[in-house]
Amino acid sequence: MQPFFIGLWVFVFGLLIGSFLNVCIYRIPQKISVAKGFSYCPACHHRLMPKDLFPVASYLLLRGSCRYCSAPISKRYPLIETVTGLLFVLTWLRLGFSPMGALTAALLAVLVVITMIDLDLQIIPDGLNLFILFLALPAIYFSGRSLPEHLIGLVAVSLLLFIVAILSNGGMGGGDIKLMGAAGLFLGWKLILLALIVGSVVGAIISLILLAAKKAGRKTMIPFGPFLSLGIAVAALFGEDLIWWYLMLLLN
Numbered sequence: 001m002q003p004f005f006i007g008l009w010v011f012v013f014g015l016l017i018g019s020f021l022n023v024c025i026y027r028i029p030q031k032i033s034v035a036k037g038f039s040y041c042p043a044c045h046h047r048l049m050p051k052d053l054f055p056v057a058s059y060l061l062l063r064g065s066c067r068y069c070s071a072p073i074s075k076r077y078p079l080i081e082t083v084t085g086l087l088f089v090l091t092w093l094r095l096g097f098s099p100m101g102a103l104t105a106a107l108l109a110v111l112v113v114i115t116m117i118d119l120d121l122q123i124i125p126d127g128l129n130l131f132i133l134f135l136a137l138p139a140i141y142f143s144g145r146s147l148p149e150h151l152i153g154l155v156a157v158s159l160l161l162f163i164v165a166i167l168s169n170g171g172m173g174g175g176d177i178k179l180m181g182a183a184g185l186f187l188g189w190k191l192i193l194l195a196l197i198v199g200s201v202v203g204a205i206i207s208l209i210l211l212a213a214k215k216a217g218r219k220t221m222i223p224f225g226p227f228l229s230l231g232i233a234v235a236a237l238f239g240e241d242l243i244w245w246y247l248m249l250l251l252n
């Protein structure tokens with residue numbers, strides 16, 4: 001098959017997974033099972049049929065409103081599906097069809113859920129961090145990095161954030177610490193340090209922009225989880241190259 005069509009299939013697969021992630025984002029904080037029961041319209045509670053649930057296409061065909069009660073459907077559903085599709089294509093381009101490719105796609109999917117729940121509620125559910133920990137075990141085997149590198153990754157950043165949490169008296173959430181522990185075991189200490197740097201820099205820039213635009217005051221709580229998730233995603237996809245370039249810069 002031509003690469004374009006393979007990429008298209010990967011994208012459609014990502015859209016379908018994104019559709020499931022929407023269910024996770026909605027249900028996990030309410031402690032409703034993501035495997036049981038049917039999806040329903042949050043406005044009229046009408047059970048949704050497969051034709052209502054096809055990612056992005058249903059949204060476009062229904063022009064963004066419920067087929068049964070015409071309540072508007074949030075744009076974030078097709079947006080999350082599209083982002084997940086693009087992330088899967090990116091993962092396939094970087095890692096191909098490989099064990100690390102599959103594990104990384106799963107990691108990115110969890111990060112999408114963590115990002116949205118943290119934006120909504122400023123929490124990162126333990127189950128999601130546990131899932132990353134569970135993905136880390138095969139990643140240790142398939143990554144090509146050494147076991148000590150992974151084990152140090154478990155504590156390299158999480159311990160640092162734990163100390164920051166104690167010193168700042170609650171400025172750093174427990175969910176963020178556990179996230180960087182689990183993702184650190186997955187990535188190893190070099191990549192999780194890179195993830196922290198990328199997440200902190202992007203977080204600082206966005207916070208400054210929000211402050212300048214007066215969208216946030218000095219006391220507005222800006223969740224750190226989405227930025228850490230972005231950093232982890234960048235490190236998982238591009239980390240090896242970024243570290244390589246950086247070392248080349250140092251040597252030249």
Ligand SMILES: [Zn+2]
Pocket residue numbers: 041042043044045046066067068069070071
């Ligand atoms: Zn409805």
